[in-house]
Amino acid sequence: MAVTGAVLVLFLIAHMIGNLKIFLGEGDFDHYAHWLRTIGEPALPHRVLLTIVEIVLTVSVVLHIWSAVSLGKRAAHARPVKYQSKKKSHAQGYATHTMRYGGIIVALFIIWHLLDLTFFAVNPLGSDATPYDRVIADFDGSRWYITIWYVLAVLLVGLHLNHGIWSAFQTLGLRSPRSNGALRALAGGVAGVVTLGFIAVPISVTFGWVS
Amino acid sequence: MKLTLRVWRQSGPQDKGKMVEYRLDDISPDASFLEMLDVLNEKLIADGGEPVAFDHDCREGICGMCSLVINGTPHGPEERTTTCQLHMRKFKDGEVIDVEPWRAKAFPVVKDLVVDRSAFDRIIQAGGYITAPTGTAPEAHSTPVPKPDADRAFEAAECIGCGACVAACPNGSASLFLGAKVTHLGLMPQGQPERWDRVVSMLDTHDDEGFGGCTNTGECTVACPKGIPLDVIGSLNRDYLKATAGGKKR
Known part of the structure; x- marks a missing residue:
């Protein structure tokens, strides 16, 4: 969970920074999208680095889900008879309780997101348009429900990171009695920045701040 | 009433x-x-x-x-x-x-309300302590323990092995108990030669007994009547990774 999660968090940060280029204008955004496919040329052939990243991400997502499923199975196995009275939770608050169902919703969102802006199957413009135009058309004010879907999914990602980043440090044995406050702050900070960074784009397009 | x-x-x-x-x-x-x-x-x-x-x-x-x-x-x-x-x-x-x-x-x-907690005893047994018999208890001051280590080991040693952590855990994991024991024993200078074997053998026994895996929900430490801190699980994971991935286990 921790290692694959770390890979995905690093990707999310890079992805978010890339997205924000939309605020620099159409030229910058499309140039960035093109550059992703040409990194390392001519030493590396066209799209090689991007393909490697895609493979690493796919493997990470699969292993992350596999770990979650095995932990869930172990949990069910470890308590075959449930409590009769409602088991009260006393720890840590909301984010921890969203990990399992939130993770499933985020996985469904990723499938939608890939169909939308990677394979263009559910994008209103499709493969003939530029990346910038596809994003603008996607979050058009008339498609407010798509914006809401994206914002909700990103909020769940934020909650997932808030528990997940801190939890990864604990799993990897990097949490000491002294570092706990700093790790909580790091997890909350990264989760907050990533959430706001991702939400900024669809919201800005929907309200016409970027067009 | x-x-x-x-x-x-x-x-x-x-x-x-x-x-x-x-x-x-x-x-x-x-x-x-x-x-x-x-x-x-x-x-x-x-x-x-x-x-x-x-x-x-x-x-x-x-x-x-x-x-x-x-x-x-x-x-x-x-x-x-x-x-x-x-x-x-x-x-x-x-x-x-x-x-x-x-x-x-x-x-x-x-x-009724009585459960068999001997799985905890078997985890403790898997830990052992020292492999060599050293005679009667030596003079306490002959092996100095740094004060921060002594304090942290003592805090972990407060665990009374009641099993509330397992009862509270949504995953049915005994990681807090295991972490308390590994932290406590691993910090004492007398137990250093067996430190890395101990953590692996205790964790393997924990898993074999049918306890669940830890997802760091933190329910255990709130339920613990002795307030064993959640970071003992961090220490457990660090020792386990050093022992296995770090190659310290013999």
Whole structure:
């Protein structure tokens, strides 16, 4: 969970920074999208680095889900008879309780997101348009429900990171009695920045701040 | 105080078991939770019934024998308090109180509220301590222990092995117990030669006993009557990774 999660968090940060280029204008955004496919040329052939990243991400997502499923199975196995009275939770608050169902919703969102802006199957413009135009058309004010879907999914990602980043440090044995406050702050900070960074784009397009 | 108890009754390991309701009319608010159960049992015996079996020993909050999930919370509503040190004044007059045993595959129910916690003993055995017999106890000051290590080891050593962490964990994991023991033993200079083998062997036993995996929910440390900190699981993971991935295990 921790290692694959770390890979995905690093990707999310890079992805978010890339997205924000939309605020620099159409030229910058499309140039960035093109550059992703040409990194390392001519030493590396066209799209090689991007393909490697895609493979690493796919493997990470699969292993992350596999770990979650095995932990869930172990949990069910470890308590075959449930409590009769409602088991009260006393720890840590909301984010921890969203990990399992939130993770499933985020996985469904990723499938939608890939169909939308990677394979263009559910994008209103499709493969003939530029990346910038596809994003603008996607979050058009008339498609407010798509914006809401994206914002909700990103909020769940934020909650997932808030528990997940801190939890990864604990799993990897990097949490000491002294570092706990700093790790909580790091997890909350990264989760907050990533959430706001991702939400900024669809919201800005929907309200016409970027067009 | 008037109380309605809903108590888990199970005649033996094979019985399916069910919640049974009892009414008590005259309970002193100064009675402990176990004394309240004693009153119930005296009433049951007087009526010719079978008393409710529950674990207890010192009734001073230090032996780790008492258990009970009270209204969905191990050791009841008071923080850092064992069931034996919980008093009825913490409940409302007329309250309905659910009383259940610890629920875990590794803690099978023996009878009613009594569970078999010998899985913890086997984890401790897997840890051993030192491999060489060294005679009688040496003079305490002959092996100096740095004060921060001594303090942290002592904090972890406060674990009384009651199993509330397992009862509270949504995954049925005993990682807090395991972390407390590994942290405690791993910090003492006398146990250093076996440190890396110990953590691997204790963790393997933990998994073999059928406890679940840790997802760092933190429920354990809140339920712990001794307030064992959650970071002992961080120490456990660090020692385990050093022993396995770091190649320190022999």
